[in-house]
Every structure is written in structure tokens, then in C-alpha cells.
Amino acid sequence: MKRDRIVILPVEERQGSMATDPIVKELNAIITRRWDVAPGLAIFRVETDDDLFEFTAGQFCVLGLPPSAPRVPNAEPETPKEDDRMRRMIRRAYSIASSSRAREYLEFYVTLVASGEFTPRLFALREGDRIWVGPKATGLFTLEGVPREKxxxxxxxxxxxxxxxxxxxxxxxxxxxxxxxxxxxxxxxxxxxxxxxxxxxxxxxxxxxxxxxxxxxxxxxxxxxxxxxxxxxxxxxxxxxxxxxxxxxxxxxxxxxxxxxxxxxxxxxxxxxxxxxxxxxxxxxxxxxxxxxx
Structure with a gap:
């Protein structure tokens, strides 16, 4: 049995609640491509405003969206947060799927977690919407140190x-x-x-x-x-x-x-x-x- 279809709001409804949020000014990248693999499963391609950081294949970086960013309407209800938390960027780490030789963009393969804070907002985004990308990649899950003959x-x-x-x-x-x-x-x-x-x-x-x-x-x-x-x-x-x-x-x-x-x-x-x-x-x-x- 397939999962329920993900409902995406029109752009005006998706972006309206972010209009007065000061965190929006921190968003430093744009979603240039989105492929929906299956309901609740998508590939996002992101281009940063500034030069892309270097990374090693297998590493991850952090993505972020403001709490005011709209969520897909069929996500689970959120528990109200204290005011100070609501002023902070919601950040999550994701493995990079694009080649480290691709200097124009980053690619991410993501599952929607209906009860989560970040992915219901991410899945409400479409091509042309903005997102925050952290300044560097990190992680030791790479091929460095694996002998070439293995x-x-x-x-x-x-x-x-x-x-x-x-x-x-x-x-x-x-x-x-x-x-x-x-x-x-x-x-x-x-x-x-x-x-x-x-x-x-x-x-x-x-x-x-x-x-x-x-x-x-x-x-x-x-x-x-x-x-x-x-x-x-x-x-x-x-x-x-x-x-x-x-x-x-x-x-x-x-x-x-x-x-x-x-x-x-x-x-x-x-x-x-x-x-x-x-x-x-x-x-x-x-x-x-x-x-x-x-």
C-alpha cells in the first residue's frame, strides 16, 4: 500500500507567514530542483548565494528553515514552543548526495517525518523557494583511508x-x-x-x-x-x-x-x-x- 499523497499549499499561502520573520534574512540558498520520488520522499537540489564550500564525498552539512516557514498541511500537529525557541532557526544535518566535484549545487535525499519540526517545512518548499545552508560540511563517513585495492x-x-x-x-x-x-x-x-x-x-x-x-x-x-x-x-x-x-x-x-x-x-x-x-x-x-x- 502506498503512502498518502503529500499536499502542497499554493506559493502565496506557503510564504505568507514568513513575510515579517527576521530569520528569513539569514536564508542563503535557493532550491533549484525538486524531484518527488514517492509520497514523502524527495530529492532537493540547492544552490548557495555565495561560493559553495568544499567537501569530501560522504560528508554531511546542515540545512535550516525558520519556525515561521509553512508546513505541509497533512503533517502532525506541532506542540507550541516557547517564544525564545520560536526565534531560532530550525536546523538539521543531512548527507550530501551530489558529487564533491559538482561546484554549482548540493543535492539531498530526504524522507518526510510527519511528526518532525524540519521536514514538514522542507517538503512545503518548491523550486525557487529559499533555505539556509550551513557554512561547511563535516563527517568521517568517507572513503579516505580505505586502500585503493580493497x-x-x-x-x-x-x-x-x-x-x-x-x-x-x-x-x-x-x-x-x-x-x-x-x-x-x-x-x-x-x-x-x-x-x-x-x-x-x-x-x-x-x-x-x-x-x-x-x-x-x-x-x-x-x-x-x-x-x-x-x-x-x-x-x-x-x-x-x-x-x-x-x-x-x-x-x-x-x-x-x-x-x-x-x-x-x-x-x-x-x-x-x-x-x-x-x-x-x-x-x-x-x-x-x-x-x-x-
Whole structure:
């Protein structure tokens, strides 16, 4: 069953409540493109007023909107906030999906959280509307430190795919990388598989790249003929390795995990049973890299 359609107010109604808000003056970027992947799931392309900061593929930055920004009307009701909080910019961190080589814009892959503060406002925006972008990107969820000869498994659920799109576009698509790259992205339904057409196109022309999309609710998506089940199940029964042809062993691969914390915890346990270790600045010899989305 598909999610309810997201209702977008006309521009006059969306922007009217912001007219007298002083925080609006801080908005420093514009939404130039918006793609609605599915109800409650969208890709936003943003251009900053000033020169774009440099970043490494896999990093994140902060987006912001004023509390006075309109919300999609079918979001859950907000609890009234104290006056001092209402004067502050609402800020949230998002992984960058665009290539670090793209100097004109940033791209973000976002899920609407109906009970949230930020995304109901973000999803009310259309092309041409303004937003705030923080001054820098940060994060250690990158390919820096991964030996060039090692294959990489980039495993994700939902919008956890975003940093991998940046990596793929920057590190692999433009550099002719010789290592094996596996992107496995799980979603509830096939229409929730963002960037699917782009990834399938890359897989057709690059024999070193494998794209494995999967869904977990086939009873509501009867036309899907692809992989079923959770990513952790695909590891246990060997489907992931068979589909990619890349041995899932620490001597040959690094594994990146992004998205649902339950998936990350389960897969991390499975990988440790195979001899993998978690990567950190203190343990750079590790092969498991994680980024939890909530």
C-alpha cells in the first residue's frame, strides 16, 4: 500500500507567514530542483548565494528553515514552543548526495517525518523557494583511508543511500576506479528506491559496479520481480556475495553501513562474526564504517 499523497499549499499561502520573520534574512540558498520520488520522499537540489564550500564525498552539512516557514498541511500537529525557541532557526544535518566535484549545487535525499519540526517545512518548499545552508560540511563517513585495492560494500536502507551517491559520482564515475563497488539499498516498496534508474544505468556499463535494490513488503508491491528481504538476511544466506561476486571478507573489502540503526547493529554483529572490526580514528585498521540516521 502506498503512502498518502503529500499536499502542497499554493506559493502565496506557503510564504505568507514568513513575510515579517527576521530569520528569513539569514536564508542563503535557493532550491533549484525538486524531484518527488514517492509520497514523502524527495530529492532537493540547492544552490548557495555565495561560493559553495568544499567537501569530501560522504560528508554531511546542515540545512535550516525558520519556525515561521509553512508546513505541509497533512503533517502532525506541532506542540507550541516557547517564544525564545520560536526565534531560532530550525536546523538539521543531512548527507550530501551530489558529487564533491559538482561546484554549482548540493543535492539531498530526504524522507518526510510527519511528526518532525524540519521536514514538514522542507517538503512545503518548491523550486525557487529559499533555505539556509550551513557554512561547511563535516563527517568521517568517507572513503579516505580505505586502500585503493580493497572493494567496498555500500549498504543502506532508505535515504541512507545519499552519501553513497556522492561517493559513486565523485570517486568512481569520474576516476575510473579499478576496485569492486557494491551498492545494496533496501526499501519497503520499489517506488521508494530513489536513484534507481541512475544506478541501474551505471551498473550496465561498469562491470566493477553492482547495484542490488531490494524491498521488504512484496505483498503490497506485486509487480516487483527483484530481490526480497532485509539486507542482513541477504548476508546470512549469501545472496549479497553471489550477486556481486565480491568476497565479503575483511582481507578484501570494507563495508559501509548507513540508515536504520537496527540494520546497522545487526549487520555489524554479522560482520564481526566474519572477522571484521569497526573503523574509527583510533582504530583505522577496521573495515566497518557506520552512519546512523536516527
Amino acid at each position: 572493494a567496498v560494500y555500500l549498504l543502506s536502507t532508505g535515504t541512507g543511500l545519499a552519501p553513497y551517491m556522492s561517493m559513486l559520482r565523485a570517486e568512481f564515475a569520474h576516476q575510473g576506479s579499478k576496485r569492486g563497488v557494491v551498492i545494496a539499498n533496501g526499501a519497503r516498496y520499489s517506488w521508494d528506491l530513489g536513484y534507481r534508474a541512475e544506478l541501474e544505468a551505471i551498473a550496465r556499463v561498469n562491470p566493477l559496479f553492482t547495484y542490488i535494490p531490494s524491498i521488504t513488503r512484496p505483498q503490497g508491491d506485486t509487480t516487483w520481480a527483484g530481490v526480497l528481504g532485509y539486507i542482513q538476511d541477504q548476508i546470512v544466506d549469501g545472496r549479497l556475495e553471489r550477486a556481486s561476486g565480491v568476497p565479503l571478507v575483511p582481507a578484501q573489502a570494507h563495508v559501509f553501513l548507513c540508515g536504520n540503526p537496527a540494520m546497522i547493529e545487526t549487520v555489524t554483529t554479522l560482520l564481526k562474526e566474519r572477522g571484521f572490526a569497526e573503523w574509527s580514528k583510533r582504530t583505522p585498521e577496521g573495515q566497518i564504517h557506520t552512519e546512523k540516521y536516527w
